[in-house]
Amino acid sequence: MREKVAVIGSGFSSLSAACYLAKDGFDVELFEKNNEIGGRARQFKEQGFTFDMGPSWYWMPDVFERFFNDFGKKPSDFYELRRLSPGYSIYFGKGDKIEVADSIDKIADVFDEHEKNGGEKLKKFLAEAKEHYDIAIKDLVYKPGVSPLELVTPVTAKKVNKFLSNIDKDINNMFRDERLRMWLKFPVLFLGAKPSDTPSFYNFMNYADLGLGTWQPKGGFFAVIKGMESVANSLGVNIHTNTNIEKINCQNNEVDSLVVNGETKKFDKIVSGADYHHTETLLDRKYRQYSEAYWDKKTFAPSSLLFYVGFDKKIDGMEHHNLFFDVDFQKHADEIYKNPKWPDEPLFYANFTSKTDPETAPEGCENGFFLVPIAPDLTDTQELRDKYFDIIMLRFEEITGQKIRDHVIFKKSYCVNDFKADYNSYKGNAYGMANTLMQTAFLRPKLKSKKVENLYFTGQLTVPGPGVPPSLISGKLVAELLMKRS
Numbered sequence: 001m002r003e004k005v006a007v008i009g010s011g012f013s014s015l016s017a018a019c020y021l022a023k024d025g026f027d028v029e030l031f032e033k034n035n036e037i038g039g040r041a042r043q044f045k046e047q048g049f050t051f052d053m054g055p056s057w058y059w060m061p062d063v064f065e066r067f068f069n070d071f072g073k074k075p076s077d078f079y080e081l082r083r084l085s086p087g088y089s090i091y092f093g094k095g096d097k098i099e100v101a102d103s104i105d106k107i108a109d110v111f112d113e114h115e116k117n118g119g120e121k122l123k124k125f126l127a128e129a130k131e132h133y134d135i136a137i138k139d140l141v142y143k144p145g146v147s148p149l150e151l152v153t154p155v156t157a158k159k160v161n162k163f164l165s166n167i168d169k170d171i172n173n174m175f176r177d178e179r180l181r182m183w184l185k186f187p188v189l190f191l192g193a194k195p196s197d198t199p200s201f202y203n204f205m206n207y208a209d210l211g212l213g214t215w216q217p218k219g220g221f222f223a224v225i226k227g228m229e230s231v232a233n234s235l236g237v238n239i240h241t242n243t244n245i246e247k248i249n250c251q252n253n254e255v256d257s258l259v260v261n262g263e264t265k266k267f268d269k270i271v272s273g274a275d276y277h278h279t280e281t282l283l284d285r286k287y288r289q290y291s292e293a294y295w296d297k298k299t300f301a302p303s304s305l306l307f308y309v310g311f312d313k314k315i316d317g318m319e320h321h322n323l324f325f326d327v328d329f330q331k332h333a334d335e336i337y338k339n340p341k342w343p344d345e346p347l348f349y350a351n352f353t354s355k356t357d358p359e360t361a362p363e364g365c366e367n368g369f370f371l372v373p374i375a376p377d378l379t380d381t382q383e384l385r386d387k388y389f390d391i392i393m394l395r396f397e398e399i400t401g402q403k404i405r406d407h408v409i410f411k412k413s414y415c416v417n418d419f420k421a422d423y424n425s426y427k428g429n430a431y432g433m434a435n436t437l438m439q440t441a442f443l444r445p446k447l448k449s450k451k452v453e454n455l456y457f458t459g460q461l462t463v464p465g466p467g468v469p470p471s472l473i474s475g476k477l478v479a480e481l482l483m484k485r486s
Contacts, residue, residue, distance in 0.1 A: 002027040003027065003268040004026070004027045004029070004267045005026045005027065005029070005270070006265070006271070007028060007237075007272075008031055008245050008258075008270070008272040008273060009039055009459070011040060012039070012472050012475065013458040013472070013474045014039070014458065014459070014475065015225070015229065016458075016474070016476055017475035021482065021483075022235035023070075023071065024479070026269075027236075028232075028238065029240065029265075030237055030238070030239045031240050031243040031260060032243065033244045034242070035242050037229060038053075039273070039423065040053065040055065040430070041053070041222060041225050042222070043220060046410055047310055047362075047409065047410050048310075048361065048365070049310040049361050049362070050220065050360040051308040051412075052220040052221045052222055052353070053306075054430075056220075056369060057321070057468075058216055058468075059208045059212065059469065060212060060469040061075075061212060061213075063137075064469070067472050068227070068231070070476070075217075075227065078224075079223035079226075081215050081217050081218070082216055082218070083213045083214070084319070084356065085101070085102035086102065087101070087213055088214060088321035089318075089321070090179075090183055090323045091324045091325065092182075092326055093399065094399050094401070098183065100209075100214075104210060104211060108122050114177045115176055115177045115180060121174055124174075125206065128203065129203045129211070130207045132201050132207070133208060135155055140441065140464070141464040141470065142476070142477065143463075144463060144478075145441050145442045145463035145477075146446075146447075147442055148442050150441060159201060162199060163199045164199070164200075165200040167195040167198045167199070168185065168194070168196035170200050170203065185329070186325075188202055189302075189373070191301075191435040191465065192301025192302065192431045192466045193299060193435060193436050194333045195333075197337070197434070199437050199440070214321065216356050216357070219359075220360065242261075245274070246261075246262070248270060250287055250455075253451065253453060255267065255452055255454045255455050258270065269482060270456065271456045271482065272455075272457050273457075273458045274423075274424060274459075275426055275459075276461035277290075278424035287449075289445075289451055290445065299337070299434040299436050300426065300427060300433055300434060302373040302374060302376065302429070302430060302431065303374050303425075304371050304374065304414075304419075304430040305372040305413070305415045306369070306370065306372075306414040307370040307413050308367075308411070308412045309368040309370065310366075310409050310411070311366045311404060311407045312409045313364065314365075315368070315402070315404060317400055318352050318355060320351065320353065320356045321351055323347075323349055324395065324396070324399065326399060327347060329347065331343075331344070331345070332347045332373075340375035341375065346392065347372070348371060348372045348392045350371075351370075352367065353369070354366050374415075374416075376416070376426075376428055376429045377416065385415060415428075432461045432465070433460065433465070433466065435466065444463050444464075446463075447474075447477060447478045447481050448481055458478040462474060
């Protein structure tokens with residue numbers, strides 16, 4: 001009889017793990033507490049508008065290709081993918097905008113406009129970033145974080161200095177123009193830490209951005225989730241929604257069963273892609289690996305204040321992705337990581353999927369997704385949400401020279417309290433645990449429980465780290481680890 005495996009959650013890492021396990025012959029049941037699969041990548045529709053609730057940047061397309069290839073498929077079997085040109089725009093103030101082109105040569109030309117020999121320096125920087133990307137993908141991120149020896153290869157041994165320096169220092173030493181510096185520091189925010197706390201090796205994110213480009217699946221990120229669901233269904237994964245996991249039962253230091261909506265269900269093995277901290281609270285205390293003090297000391301990626309907005313007109317001059325860096329980058333970063341508080345002058349991001357996918361808004365309308373990164377566990381009230389909506393709308397209007405607040409016909413906000421309620425997210429974080437030097441690879445929470453046999457973890461709080469591509473990889477890693485021990 002096939003071994004029964006329960007997978008908790010239905011985000012990228014959980015769906016990935018479920019697919020790999022089912023492919024290898026396990027009887028897999030997947031449980032999602034919400035009424036729709038996708039985790040943070042859920043989608044909702046309202047008044048003719050379609051909104052992706054979370055991830056919106058499709059980077060590292062090779063990782064998605066690799067996932068689907070493992071099942072004899074390719075992304076185009078499930079969704080249409082196009083490279084955005086420009087990839088995104090960055091606003092530094094009124095009349096001060098950079099459009100990120102779709103080739104390194106074109107981007108180098110922009111660097112030349114802002115700094116002497118800027119293009120030459122950029123190409124040198126990106127050549128190293130590509131080298132790091134190749135090392136990361138081939139030698140590091142597909143390792144399970146079991147041993148520090150995983151990091152030691154003939155190639156990585158030569159790069160040890162790149163783990164001891166940081167992104168902030170490297171970029172400041174190479175470039176003088178503050179706008180170019182902010183541009184190059186932006187991608188590491190996907191790793192959940194300040195550039196000054198992120199090892200230089202992680203400049204591979206700049207190659208992921210400027211080298212591999214920014215892509216968009218037709219139908220939004222939820223199209224990727226639906227593609228993964230299709231793979232899972234074809235492999236016999238039994239997916240349940242509206243099923244809350246209330247308890248993980250153990251017998252003799254080994255998983256025994258789950259309590260699901262009040263019903264006890266027996267399983268041979270359990271993989272949780274739910275929040276790692278929350279999952280451990282489902283165990284009796286003696287079976288938990290990490291104390292509250294452990295979690296509290298860790299550096300978590302930001303939370304976010306999100307607004308999903310429907311406009312009754314088209315918004316002029318916007319690209320699909322738009323970054324508003326017209327205020328002090330370092331000050332906002334300090335208000336997330338160093339002195340946690342609601343930011344005085346927030347950076348923000350605006351995404352209009354209807355620019356590239358008109359079906360996501362009624363004819364003549366626009367859908368907007370606005371994000372303000374904030375520190376985890378801040379006080380979250382409707383009054384604060386309203387205050388920050390007014391702040392970013394005013395700045396948007398001033399910088400772009402157009403009125404939009406009077407054209408809002410739908411608005412929904414999402415913040416710390418929602419991340420906690422919907423995802424049991426520790427401190428309401430949005431992206432998991434940051435990839436700092438002391439939270440890299442084998443130093444992250446483990447894929448396999450040290451105290452309970454046949455209990456495994458996947459997702460952005462474990463290996464390899466935050467972000468959609470790492471979550472896809474995490475699902476594969478945990479499945480391979482489980483299979484090795486079966």
